[in-house]
Amino acid sequence: MTIEPLASLDRSTLRERALDSVRSAIISGQYRPGDHLSEVELxxxxxxxxxxxxxxxxxxxxxxxxxxxxxxxLRVSSLTSxxxxxxxxxxxxxxxxAVRAIIASPRRQDAVRALRAALEQLSEEAEDFPARVDADLAFHLQLCRLSGNSMLVESWRHLEGRMRVAILNGAAWQAPMMARDRHAPIVDAIEGADEAVALRIVDEHMTSAAEHFAGATESA
Amino acid sequence: MTIEPLASLDRSTLRERALDSVRSAIISGQYRPGDHLSEVELxxxxxxxxxxxxxxxxxxxxxxxxxxxxxxxLRVSSLTSxxxxxxxxxxxxxxxxAVRAIIASPRRQDAVRALRAALEQLSEEAEDFPARVDADLAFHLQLCRLSGNSMLVESWRHLEGRMRVAILNGAAWQAPMMARDRHAPIVDAIEGADEAVALRIVDEHMTSAAEHFAGATESA
DNA sequence: GTCCGTACGGGTGTCGACAGTCGATCCGTC
DNA sequence: GACGGATCGACTGTCGACACCCGTACGGAC
Structure with missing residues (x-):
């Protein structure tokens, strides 16, 4: 007799699975920016x-x-610098x-703990490149989630695809950009609860990332 | 003989026209939040x-x-408060x-002019309600456009549908919310070029709008 | 009266086929 | 050789039909 409670069935539609499949193929670099995606071929x-x-x-x-x-x-998107x-x-x-909301929240310390956990995923040096991108974005997504603002999460996710395109385009010098050390200061600043400082750090993080990936896009 | 250069043909697809049509029907209130949208019926x-x-x-x-x-x-969305x-x-x-970008831009005065023009559309008291909503959102969209940041515009537009749902839900006391007088201070602050003041005014504008429409949603 | 199996109707999910458009190619005319 | 027109191939746009799922009404057995 089976004691297993019979794992719940997968009720996803073909469309959803096709969506995930194509998205993964693009994100993993199987299709390059500019490549034509033929409906019949897919x-x-x-x-x-x-x-x-x-x-x-x-x-x-x-x-x-x-x-x-x-x-x-339709073709895989590419972004200008x-x-x-x-x-x-x-x-x-x-x-x-998000950072402002977290600092203002009474659950700030819980958020810091959650972010520290997300940081750990970034410190695994051995991972391959796609996994590091995932970990990086997961950290930032977690940041948005911890704000407690679902619309913020929604807006951020709307940009996620474009972010991945930008990162894929500028992947040549990927090494330092997604390191744990670059993200730890954000968490520290949140723990410090100094809004101005935290905002400045987030801003610097984004600015340097922008220059990094935009520069790579320009020279490509 | 015709000298007219023969207006270029409309090459929109049926899908695009259907999209506009259904969107308009929802926005105009022809379908209410919660209404079921049947594929076959549409x-x-x-x-x-x-x-x-x-x-x-x-x-x-x-x-x-x-x-x-x-x-x-599928049904027409409704938002919680x-x-x-x-x-x-x-x-x-x-x-x-957007406001920060405009203030920092050398074309600030041009932007102020454009915003003043958008303000005018808000002062036509006689317009019907949907037209006022359009004018209100057009002003804010213009604000984003003038920032010169296309990704900002993209993100804002992604929220536009939800904004309209929120506004439609809370339309009962619509009178004062979208008046010209509520928006003029934003433009004034941009002209004044004081970033901190401008940010505070935008924040207040959004907070009071949020309370207005969220309150209406709660009591519904 | 209650319970179970059945039939039914309204929905969406998925598919295969046809039509239309555009670029590339080839060919005949001048 | 250059130009214009016909042909072909590779696409996407659009459609109608079938499959399947689920809530509901119906009806007989007990």
Whole structure:
């Protein structure tokens, strides 16, 4: 007799699975910025109909991961260096807001603990590049989550696809950018509860990241 | 003989037109928050196939104007009062960033002129309610545009659908909220070029708007 | 009266096919 | 050789049909 409680069934739709699959393929670098994403080709690979792939692609388009080219054909997005800088400025505003909210919250110490845990994921030197990107973004997402503001999280996630494009484009000198040491000061500042200092640190973090990735975009 | 250079043809797809149509119907209040949006019904009304309507609905879902209910059925979104407050907090952060950018820009005076023009649209007392909402949001969108940061505009637009839901929900006491007098101080502060003052005014504007619409949501 | 199985209707999920558009290529004419 | 038109191939846009799921009403057995 089985004692296992029978794991709950996967009720995701084909569209959702196709979406995840294509998104992963882009994020992992299997498709490069500028590559054409053919509906028929993807449908063939995934073994689903074009309509299903279509919906997934349209979703990714709104995420900013793919954008429309000639004749409605979709390709993996690429960002100009100007857009990369703009992107990180918006992030600075959003995450700055998160930091302010966390500092003002009575659960600040809990948040600091959670962030320290997220930091640990960044210190595993041996991980491969995609895993480090994930850990980096997970830290910043955690920051937004801890603000307790669901709309902030929503806004941040809306930019996530573009961030990944920017990072992928500027991945050549990835080494120092996503290190634990670059993120620890943010947590320290939150613990210190000095709003002005914390905001300045977030701002500097974003500015240097922007220069890093925008510079890589320019020279490419 | 015709000298007219033959106006360029409309090349919008059915999907785009369906999207605009459904969005307008929701924004104009033709569908109320919570109403079920049936694919077959919409397809019938619009005279297009279900697939086309489907793509439009999925787009609106990512815009936040519709959300999934039971069994994947889509309905017009509604926001809790908490979400409304969170929404306006994020707006405060984004538009505060816009204000800072404008003040720091050498084209500040041009921006002030453009904003004054947008203000004029708010002073037409005779307009109907949807037109006033449009004018209000157009002013704030203009503010973001003038920052010169395209990613900021993108982020703001991503919230626009939810803003409209919040406004529609709390439309009962609409009179004073979108008046010209409430927006003029923002422009004045930009002209004054005092960043701290301008930020405070934007923040107050958003806070009072949040209370206004969130309160209406609570009592509904 | 209650319970269970069945049929039904309204929904969305998914698919395969057709139509239209555009760029590339080839070919005949001048 | 240059130009214009026809042809072909690779796309996306749009559609109608079928499959499946779920809530509900119905009806018979007990």
């Amino acid at each position: 449908a063939g690979s995934l073994g689903v109909s074009r309509g299903t792939v279509r919906e997934a692609l349209r979703h990714l388009q709104q995420e900013g991961l793919v954008s429309a080219g000639n004749r409605g054909m 100007v857009e990369v800088r703009e992107l990180f400025q918006v992030r600075a505003a959003l995450e700055g807001m | 397809a019938g009304s619009l005279g297009v196939s279900r697939g086309t309507v489907r793509e439009a609905l999925r787009h609106l879902q990512q815009e936040g104007l519709v959300s999934a209910g039971n069994r994947g059925m 908490v979400e409304v407050r969170e929404l306006f907090q994020v707006r405060a952060a984004l538009e505060g960033m």
